[in-house]
Amino acid sequence: MSLIQITDRPEGRVLPLPSRSQEAAGMPAFRIIRRNASISTFDPAKIAIAMTKAFLAVEGSSAAASRRVHEIVRELTDQVTAALTRRSDSERAMPIEEIQDQVELALMRGGHHKVARAYVLYREERARLRAAEKPANPTAPALRIKSPSGLDRALDENWLAELIASSCAGLAGVEALAILAETKRNLYDGMSEDELALAQIMAARTLIETEPNYAYASARLLLDKLRAEALSFLCGHPDSADQAQMAERYPDYFADYIDRGIAAGLLDPELKRFDLDRLGRALRPEADFNFQYLGLQTLYDRYFLHEGGVRFELPQAFFMRVAMGVALREVDREARAIEFYEVLSAFDVMCSTPTLFNAGTLRPQLSSCFLTTVPDDLDGIFKSVKDNALLAKYSGGLGNDWTRVRGLGAHIKGTNGKSQGVVPFLKVANDTAIAVNQGGKRKGAVCAYLETWHIDIEEFLDLRKNTGDDRRRTHDMNTANWVPDLFMQRVEADGTWTLFSPDEVPDLHDLTGAAFAAAYEAYEAQAAAGRVKVFKQMRAIDLWRRMLTMLFETGHPWITFKDPCNLRSPQQHAGVIHSSNLCTEITLNTSDKEVAVCNLASINLANHVTAEGIDHEHLTRSVTVALRMLDNVIDVNFYTIPEARFSNLRHRPVGLGLMGFQDALYRQRIPYASEAAIRFADESMEAISHAAIGASSDLASERGRYPSYDGSLWSQGILPLDSIEILSRSRGKLDLDRSSRLDWASLRERVLQQGMRNSNVMAIAPTATISNICGVSQSIEPAYQNLYVKSNMSGDFTIANADLVHDLKARGLWDEVMISDLKYFDGSLGGIDRVPDDLKALYATAFEIDTSFLIEAAARRQKWIDQAQSLNLYIANPSGKKLDALYRLAWNRGLKTTYYLRSLSATHVEKSTLKGTDGKLNAVSVGAAAEPIELAVPLLCPIDDPTCEACQ
Structure with missing residues (x-):
């Protein structure tokens, strides 16, 4: 066992740190690329030593501190080692900076923020000293790069510099030299071409916290890697193309891609019957630049078609494949596929994950x-389990x-x-x-x-x-x-x-x-x-x-x-709603004969809003295309059980929602916790509702009404806004604003004349993944944090609020100290004195917002929605009275459902009171968790009832 001796005064005992050999731990060895390009074997003892020094530097070396440090470092070392082992493989050498990043992340996740800050500052100082001491060596021998065939070639540094420069073109605040320098630090002789590509991506990725536009540069570098992978796979020999060359090559590539997908049994042969030349010419290669790193990496890892682990589906082919899969039953399939492709590739609309996964495949299960x-x-009971x-x-x-x-x-x-x-x-x-x-x-x-x-x-x-x-x-x-x-x-x-x-x-x-x-x-x-x-x-x-x-x-x-x-269900004549769904936004009838099915897509609200407000023409166009796509899903869908098919064809429900609500507020300079935000929630949902109902009615005129239309609320001229009165009469009262802005009388008459194509048309889903693809905030969620690390199945990603960075730069406040402060205060501005109050209000994070604003905004949306919405509630310091008041307010405002209750651990709540924030600073270090954080102290009586024994 490798030891570091810590004297536990006054007894003088030696405390062993948790480092131990990889063989003894049953952990596979992997290689480390040191800063001088030499290769060494990973040794967890060095992690333990570095963290111990950081802890003792901050907390001192008293006996009590030594014992506590011993246990903390043991646990953190195991966490870092496990994370690195998962990320490594026998063929890849890991840069030492990547290990240090994991150490920093483990310290932040563990709540050891002062130690993490000391560790970060030490790394920055050492980097500065190395840069100052490093002598120029223009005659250094060229590094050798190993090709997939095993042949070596000299690294062309001019090519590398040009590639990185092209990835930064047109991106404000992004410096190609910074990426190049970081890339060179991680190069070593004999590395593979894949490692070389990854080194560039990781170099750009490490800079995202300093400038959010590096997320676009990282995506472009990943795109270059993907192009080389896909083109080489399809043509059978090493091949690549830059973005400019792809403008010419995309059409030919697209036809080859369809052929290979069909041959591999991954795509429906029916796609071959489309006019592939026409569709290939319609592809927009420039849309590849819309991606941020998180979005493209997510598609690469989980969505793009692959054979033997090799991706051969490029982004625009992916979107066209989805569009073709949804347009299979259209009369003019090419025209509709292009129409669908355009809204998808522009991120105006995004289909749900099952549609993106399976459209155009042999088993197109597209429903969510x-x-x-x-x-x-x-x-x-057991048939139900099998159906599940x-x-x-x-x-x-x-x-x-x-x-x-x-x-x-x-x-x-x-x-x-x-x-x-x-x-x-x-x-x-x-x-x-x-x-x-x-x-x-x-x-x-x-x-x-x-x-x-x-x-x-x-x-x-x-x-x-x-x-x-x-x-x-x-x-x-x-x-x-x-x-x-x-x-x-x-x-x-x-x-x-x-x-x-x-x-x-x-x-x-x-x-x-x-x-x-x-x-x-x-x-x-x-x-x-x-x-x-x-x-x-x-x-x-x-x-x-x-x-x-x-x-x-x-x-x-x-x-x-x-x-x-x-x-308030339009379909109460045809059955009963017995539950909602996995995310609490779907409200459809179920019975022994009917398994309810809903097909989802979301409008990217951020793309339809300017500083002046909603672009209603653009929004109506996007909603109309989205409703047609969703209605098509019902007919081309692959149904795994007959009860689902029967129900979906009989009622034809769809659920159009939205995402990017927080971004839309930023565009208009509206704080989430404001009456203006509540009004915007009302106005934006009314616009979507009006367009969606109109689009479904027009589809009924073209394609016919859904079979169970007669007797529905629609058939009686009762729209979602009107159904509020039914609930109000049942309860005796309902405290809810019922005002409107648009011409609902004409739309009501239109529905009575034409009918509806779909029994239900709206539902707001969480959009956890598709919002990442589009690079906008999730659903109707407030900002989680302004700078944080997001963890999902594709790994850990630095997320920086680009709007905030832009504003801080404009006021001369964006610097290394601000980045460090944002890390220390868990992505919140509340504890940073030099940030003006107007920015603190505009960029307040989820746990800083009074939760009642979330409910009031949701209530305004609910009056326009025929289904429901996934509504997370954030509360930093939960108490019985707060929770009781919160959920009673949700019920009194007529909400149909609520989703997760997000709360904070006691350590984060304690930290939130620093620097005079009055307990308003609330956030967690690693974001987008699927589960709320469990608090250590049980809530014995959530309503402080004087008759409760626990309260007495």
Whole structure:
């Protein structure tokens, strides 16, 4: 074991650090490129030594500090070693700077910000000294580069400089010499061509934190690598082309690409029947420059077609392939494919991930979401589990309604025994989702829904806990409460709530509003008279307390509302909505015969807004094209189960949403936490809604109404804005702004005359990945942080807020100190004194914004949407009163669903009070986590109820 001695005074003991040989750790060795271009073997002991020095420099070398450092460094060294091992392979030598980057990232993730800052400053100082001391050596021998065939060639440094310079052309603030210098630091004799290409990309990537435009330079360098890979693969010998040459080569490449994809069994042979010459000439090579590094790397890793791991699909061919796949049934297929391609390649509209994955392939499963209801019998339960597997196999996200399954202790007639309840079956569904991982492209995912009156609701709330019987836990399944209005009314009145087993109260599952309340009260009377065997009574507020507590502690179950979803549904004549989907934005009917399907795409709002406001003409054009694409998906789709096909063709629902809302606010200089932002949320969603409903109605005129149109709210002239009154009458009141700006009377008449092509047209999805592709903020989310590291399946990516950097540069505030301060304050401006207040307001991050603004903005959107929206709520310092007020406000404003509750760890909350921020600075170091951060202190009473024993 390699040791560093730390004297633990006064006892003088020697504390061994955690470094140990790679062989003993069972870890494969890999090579390190040192700064002098020499190669050495990776030794984790050196990481431990470096981190220990950094800790002791900051915290001193007292006995207590030494013991604490010993444990911290052991853990961090293991983390860094594991991360590096995952990233390395036997063929690749890793630059030493990449190792140091991982050390810095581990320190930041662990919350050791002062140590990380010291480590960063030390690295910068050493780099400065090396640059000053390094003698000129113009006669140094040329490095040799190894080709795939094994032949060596001398590195052409002029070629390298020209390539890097071309990647920086037209990018403000980007210096080719900086990338070149960083690249040369990581070169060594005998490196492969692939390593040489990667060295350039990584060099540009390390500079993103200093200037966001380096994200475009990194993408262009990755694009050059991809072009060489694809062209060489298709022509059978080494080949490459720069961006200018691709303008001429794209058409020929495109035809070869289609041929190779069909031959490999990856593309539908029907694509060959398109006029490929016409489509090839329509490709826009210049659109390749729209990508930032995160977006292109994501496509490279997960979306582009490959054979044997070699990518042969270039970006514009990718978008055209998707457009062709969606246009297969069009009369003029080429014209429509070009039309679809143009909105995709311009990032005006982006289809959902399943459509991008599978369009134009042999099994074009293009739909995003599937909703099912699970019956109360063994055959039906396990058929539902099998359906989950089949639907998830081709990238579908799942929402399961489990409310019909009888509860714990209920009688089973067939065996004369007692039911074990719904939880054991949920465990099976959980494990199935993990087993079917969608071909390694993304994890299988499912959300289980249960109504609040189900006798197993208390066990359901505990499913995501880390304690208790693991056989009754589902650590990988999302869960959601399906809450009727009557429960919320009982909570507000501090009334009694009764839990039932659904086999004794079967009609509650399908009833909503006043009909549900009447039946529920009748069953309560029967229970009091002894005619119901399995039931339990409790204070409604006690159950509400547990719901909020579990949401706080585990992030689940989410809170979704049954009655707003059903009472405002255009399709309430054709069935009942029993749940939402995986991301809580889809609200469609389900039954034993129908598995609801929704097909998604999103408008990039940032592309349709200027400093003066919304470009309505551009927006209407994009929405119209997007609705046509979505309607086409229904007909060309590959359905894995017949119930999904039957439902989708009968109702033809689609879900058009939006992304880039935060970017659109930046364009107009509107802070998220403002009344102006709420008004813009209202105005922008009204514009999308008006255009989307009009587009679907026009499609009905061209193609015919959807089969179940008669009897729908649409057929009665009741649009989403009008359906608010139905919910208001059911509740007796609804506190929601109902104003409008556009001509809804004419549109209402148009719908009555022409009908609708689609039963549902709008839903706002999270857009977690497709927003990365487009380089804009996710969905309707506020900015997560202004400078942070995002982790996903493609790796770790530095994200810098380009709008903020532009503003800080304009005011002479963007420098190394500002970058360091942003890192220290976790991407927030709140603790940086020299930043003006107007910029702090405009660039406030998610945890600095009063959460009520998120709900008020969502309520304004909801009045225009026939489905729902994925609404994350951010709260830095959760308390019982805050959560209670927050979710009651969501219900009172008529929201249909909520999504994740994002909260902060205690260490970040403590840090947020530094430098006079009054607790308003809130953010986490590594962003875009799929799960909310679990707090260490349990929330015993979320409403501070004076009758609660925990509060007393």
